[in-house]
Amino acid sequence: xxxxxxxxxWSRGVIELRQSFTNGAELVSHVxxxxxxxxxxxxVRDLPVGGLLLGALALPGILxxxxxxxxxxxxxxxxxxxxxxxxxxxxxxxxxxxxxxxxKVISVSGGLLADLAIFLVPxxxxxxxxxxGPDSWPGLAWVLALGLVATLPLGAVLGSVFTxxxxxxxxxxxxxxxxxxxxxxxxxxSLPEWLQGIAQLFPLYWMGLGMRAALLPDAAAAVEIGQSxxxxxxxxxxxxxxxxxxxxxxxxxxxxxxxxxxxxxxARRERALRRVG
Amino acid sequence: xxxxxxxxxxxxxxxxxxxxxxxxxxVTFQARHGxxxxxxxxxxxxxxxxxxxxxxxxxxxxxxxxxxxxxxAHGDERWRARLGIVLQSWRDHGKWRVREFLAHLGTxxxxxxxxxxxxxxxxxxxxxxxxxxxxxxxxxxxxxxGQRRRLDVAIGLVGRPELLFLDEPTTGFDPQARSGFHExxxxxxxxxxxxxxxxxxxxxxxxxxxxxxLVLNGGRIVADGTAAELARRIAGEDEVRWTYDGRxxxxxxxxxxxxxxxxxxxxGDGVRELEVHxxxxxxxxxxxxxxxxxxxx
Numbered sequence: 001x002x003x004x005x006x007x008x009x010w011s012r013g014v015i016e017l018r019q020s021f022t023n024g025a026e027l028v029s030h031v032x033x034x035x036x037x038x039x040x041x042x043x044v045r046d047l048p049v050g051g052l053l054l055g056a057l058a059l060p061g062i063l064x065x066x067x068x069x070x071x072x073x074x075x076x077x078x079x080x081x082x083x084x085x086x087x088x089x090x091x092x093x094x095x096x097x098x099x100x101x102x103x104k105v106i107s108v109s110g111g112l113l114a115d116l117a118i119f120l121v122p123x124x125x126x127x128x129x130x131x132x133g134p135d136s137w138p139g140l141a142w143v144l145a146l147g148l149v150a151t152l153p154l155g156a157v158l159g160s161v162f163t164x165x166x167x168x169x170x171x172x173x174x175x176x177x178x179x180x181x182x183x184x185x186x187x188x189x190s191l192p193e194w195l196q197g198i199a200q201l202f203p204l205y206w207m208g209l210g211m212r213a214a215l216l217p218d219a220a221a222a223v224e225i226g227q228s229x230x231x232x233x234x235x236x237x238x239x240x241x242x243x244x245x246x247x248x249x250x251x252x253x254x255x256x257x258x259x260x261x262x263x264x265x266x267a268r269r270e271r272a273l274r275r276v277g
Numbered sequence: 278x279x280x281x282x283x284x285x286x287x288x289x290x291x292x293x294x295x296x297x298x299x300x301x302x303x304v305t306f307q308a309r310h311g312x313x314x315x316x317x318x319x320x321x322x323x324x325x326x327x328x329x330x331x332x333x334x335x336x337x338x339x340x341x342x343x344x345x346x347x348x349x350a351h352g353d354e355r356w357r358a359r360l361g362i363v364l365q366s367w368r369d370h371g372k373w374r375v376r377e378f379l380a381h382l383g384t385x386x387x388x389x390x391x392x393x394x395x396x397x398x399x400x401x402x403x404x405x406x407x408x409x410x411x412x413x414x415x416x417x418x419x420x421x422x423g424q425r426r427r428l429d430v431a432i433g434l435v436g437r438p439e440l441l442f443l444d445e446p447t448t449g450f451d452p453q454a455r456s457g458f459h460e461x462x463x464x465x466x467x468x469x470x471x472x473x474x475x476x477x478x479x480x481x482x483x484x485x486x487x488x489x490x491l492v493l494n495g496g497r498i499v500a501d502g503t504a505a506e507l508a509r510r511i512a513g514e515d516e517v518r519w520t521y522d523g524r525x526x527x528x529x530x531x532x533x534x535x536x537x538x539x540x541x542x543x544x545g546d547g548v549r550e551l552e553v554h555x556x557x558x559x560x561x562x563x564x565x566x567x568x569x570x571x572x573x574x
Contacts, residue, residue, distance in 0.1 A: 004384065008384050023372065085368060086369040092360075094355070260334070261334035262329060262364040262444065263329065269366065
């Protein structure tokens with residue numbers, strides 16, 4: 001990969017990021033979800049859970065969950081870009097595909113970081129019982145970084161597998177189900193063990209746990225599985241998903257890109273128009 | 278068969294099969310450097326399939342294909358940088374602005390500049406060239422159909438391609454936009470740097486722009502030549518109209534001059550309002566398609 005590709009990818013990412021913050025509809029979506037989560041925290045902040053306040057417990061969980069939504073945005077954008085011919089345009093341009101992907105990773109993760117900040121700043125002011133010190137940030141940074149590497153390539157894979165925006169919607173249902181069983185809003189130890197087992201297979205639970213480890217006092221580990229933050233396991237599971245995603249994504253993306261042509265885009269467009277009509 | 282050096286497109290025995298169905302049977306044609314070639318044919322004739330194989334977007338079943346000296350199934354990025362592609366309907370990058378998008382795409386071609394071919398084409402110059410100067414700051418999704426089409430052509434040109442594919446480029450153009458577009462293509466052709474392969478339904482357009490016309494029907498090239506050659510190839514029938522004795526007459530004949538002489542010899546000055554219409558390319562084309570369909574059926 002040469003410097004031109006990196007530069008082109010970077011400038012794509014920056015331009016798309018700017019577009020998503022200067023366009024009314026997208027700006028609303030950047031603010032709406034964090035605002036809803038802040039409001040949720042506001043109402044539950046003083047509920048006691050095992051010696052802790054639910055506000056403090058849920059804040060890092062929400063942070064982890066929001067970080068994992070990068071998977072959803074990645075797959076949605078890929079599907080949409082395929083439907084409108086953006087991917088085909090990349091294919092018709094020399095080195096267009098790698099630049100497209102670099103740009104997408106930059107714009108999705110950049111937008112995500114902004115969304116996390118929009119949530120975190122007011123939420124921290126609202127909630128009591130967090131333990132935020134100088135060592136919180138490195139802890140938060142590695143979980144976030146590893147979490148993104150674990151989820152974004154997966155998002156790209158899902159975005160390549162589903163051919164229409166409508167089918168894409170199906171990705172969100174299992175994601176929401178996972179949110180329900182991953183101890184985001186309430187300690188996972190209150191769930192039946194088989195559900196805990198399922199939740200621990202996926203990155204979402206570990207991203208929440210890692211965030212709690214970074215932002216809560218050590219005593220809060222009492223409500224976790226094994227009464228421990230399980231740093232090693234967190235790193236291990238996220239790294240495993242990262243490796244899987246990074247191995248799978250290039251293969252699936254290449255296969256998907258190979259099949260793109262003017263007539264496949266046109267046919268998809270016609271199908272979409274028929275659905276509307 | 279040796280491949281001569283000036284050939285930009287060299288296609289021999291191209292076949293495309295989907296399952297048990299052949300879309301292209303045996304497509305053979307060539308295009309020389311700087312030529313404008315029109316690929317003409319009814320819907321479903323295989324025009325888009327042919328062009329997608331040449332663009333490297335589709336892998337052929339059989340045959341030999343060389344595009345700028347390279348097999349498109351194995352074309353690398355350097356090869357891709359020498360192509361310009363304008364598809365039938367683009368609607369990508371709706372949130373990008375015209376100038377921003379052209380300038381961005383141009384950066385991909387910069388490494389492929391040569392002393393003879395400066396790449397990319399300057400965005401502002403190109404915007405002016407396709408008549409979008411007043412819209413440079415607009416978002417792509419706010420452009421009208423004709424404006425979007427002109428932008429697509431500009432995008433196809435931004436890398437200063439040596440070979441440009443135009444798939445039905447003027448669909449949805451008003452007459453003014455169409456003639457502006459024709460002028461652009463003629464300018465490109467006059468510079469003799471860009472070889473152009475365009476598909477169209479519009480015979481008039483093919484006749485105006487193309488040095489050579491290929492007629493594709495039922496997955497075969499059924500005619501290949503200049504507009505005049507094609508008209509000659511098919512025994513085109515002229516149409517003769519006249520009035521005699523207050524009644525209108527219409528007759529079709531292969532030799533309108535002899536027919537008119539005969540007419541005057543028979544009726545003398547009684548012949549009025551004589552009109553002779555030469556066989557048009559349109560009639561030639563329809564005759565070709567009918568002929569090919571008759572042969573297939």
